[in-house]
Amino acid sequence: MKTLLLHARTFARIAPRLKGLNAALNIVTVDDAQRFHDAWTSRALDGPPQVDLAFGNIDAFYSPSVREFMTAILKSPDFDWFQSAAAGIENPALVAIGQKSKRYTTNHTQAESMAEWAIWQAMDFFRAGPGHRANQAIGKWERIRVREMQGSGWLIVGYGSIGQAVGKRVSALGGTVTGVRRTPGPAEGAARIVPPDALMAQLPGADVVLLCPPHTPETEGMANAAFFAAMNESALFLNLGRGALVNEDALMAALDAGRPAFAALDVTRTEPLPAESPLWKHHKLVITPHDSSDTPGTITRGDETFLANLRHYLDNEPMKHLVDRAAFAAG
């Protein structure tokens, strides 16, 4: 019988869905106070159990017990399957688990919430959110001529699950989307797909440029001075990918020089971003603390992905979003 490790809060939420699996599965939990329990009996365990399966989500990775959660996985002799709640696999903790686990599956439903972040930032930019708020602060009734999402042109760099979730929303709101990726189109939500070597030629025509490609040696620092200089001076730059995609000094210099017009970053090179970073104070820059995926909907959809893959696992059927083990090979 396999042993599954869940955060206690995750178990509490999905326990009704796990009841039918008693015969096939032993379940243990870790709570925020570093305590392990047998899930169904609530019996306390003496220290970290040996586990075969685990579900690593916000509950686990943003818990004070994240170290205990990780250690239980990495010290188990025969760890078989890890379900991540995230799409990315390049975080060092995830790489360590990926190297340990026989099977590793990702989850792409965070994209829904992340896409809403992009719509939020674009609407606030197009509708002159900062200007309207400055006027409200001084009680000034002054009409501002603003721009429309309808008819806007988007360049989405990295047209995977996140890019597509954004593209579908932008298209539904009347915008036009060009997606940049290696795999040719068509792709849902995009009017067209262009290859990465066409990126620079596409930059001048875009009202919004969104980065969400994987972080690789090719994409490291891709948003540099030349990239920003090629953007339209009225355009918005968004980053939902990784902080390392952006040369932050080049971004601030570009904003100061007036091209692009504005930027919003959900990710930064150093996270948490130190309070003294000049990024916080730049008046043409919105910073959010890598929380674009942090919604109840993300948690619910992550649970559903895990439960569906757990059923596939127990039934020896193919699991969704299985990652090739070579992806975790030591670089």
Added chain:
Amino acid sequence: MKTLLLHARTFARIAPRLKGLNAALNIVTVDDAQRFHDAWTSRALDGPPQVDLAFGNIDAFYSPSVREFMTAILKSPDFDWFQSAAAGIENPALVAIGQKSKRYTTNHTQAESMAEWAIWQAMDFFRAGPGHRANQAIGKWERIRVREMQGSGWLIVGYGSIGQAVGKRVSALGGTVTGVRRTPGPAEGAARIVPPDALMAQLPGADVVLLCPPHTPETEGMANAAFFAAMNESALFLNLGRGALVNEDALMAALDAGRPAFAALDVTRTEPLPAESPLWKHHKLVITPHDSSDTPGTITRGDETFLANLRHYLDNEPMKHLVDRAAFAAG
């Protein structure tokens, strides 16, 4: 031959589209300096001309020459057709024109931009815009669990052109829309249509309540203490209709009492809103200066509506959005 009055800026924009109509139409313009000209020859006119047709848009009504524009229409002996760029007809200036003009047509394409205002405000509320900005101001990296547009429930009071433009966008983003109006459904963008007497029963279940009905004796002050008390404590209240739909003191008291959670108003009872109004300073209230329709797109779509109706007028075909003259009868 009929004489058409346009603002000079409007003429400059659409002149290429008017060239074919030389034989059928005399065109005069008024500019921001109160001067009238023959449009094609630029010959200055001695004072206000007699006119038969006019197009009243943002150029004309937000011009320093709005009085001259109005007077030319109201003093002409035989005024035949007025094209408004607006959907509403209850503004006193529009009522005066409506009583004077043999034919009066409205325009409903401002709804597109106004609908984007509603999406903007809802996204900023769901994504905790104020909380994120407060944290950025002090350089505080703290994740905030936010809500999603996807799965949200909207109650749109007044499901005409504006309501429907909002409903289509909300549905496309994964929300569910209930429209309130007299005419039964179905209607595009709405999961269901309910009659006005069902409004109070629908309020508790909505995440967002948007007002955009016409201003009538029945809707005057409809958003009062009882209305707000029936809303969900986590809900957002939006007004895109008229300021007079809302009891503003009741709204501030309701926000202070914690129900609804937040509100945004593009219209207020007194416009311009005086700098000393407490509405500006309320920390759970966003005020925008009745500019939700002020986009280049609105102007372009208004031009298109006018040009299409002008062709219908000259060809003696039925015009779009012709208003029943009884609507302007002295109350």
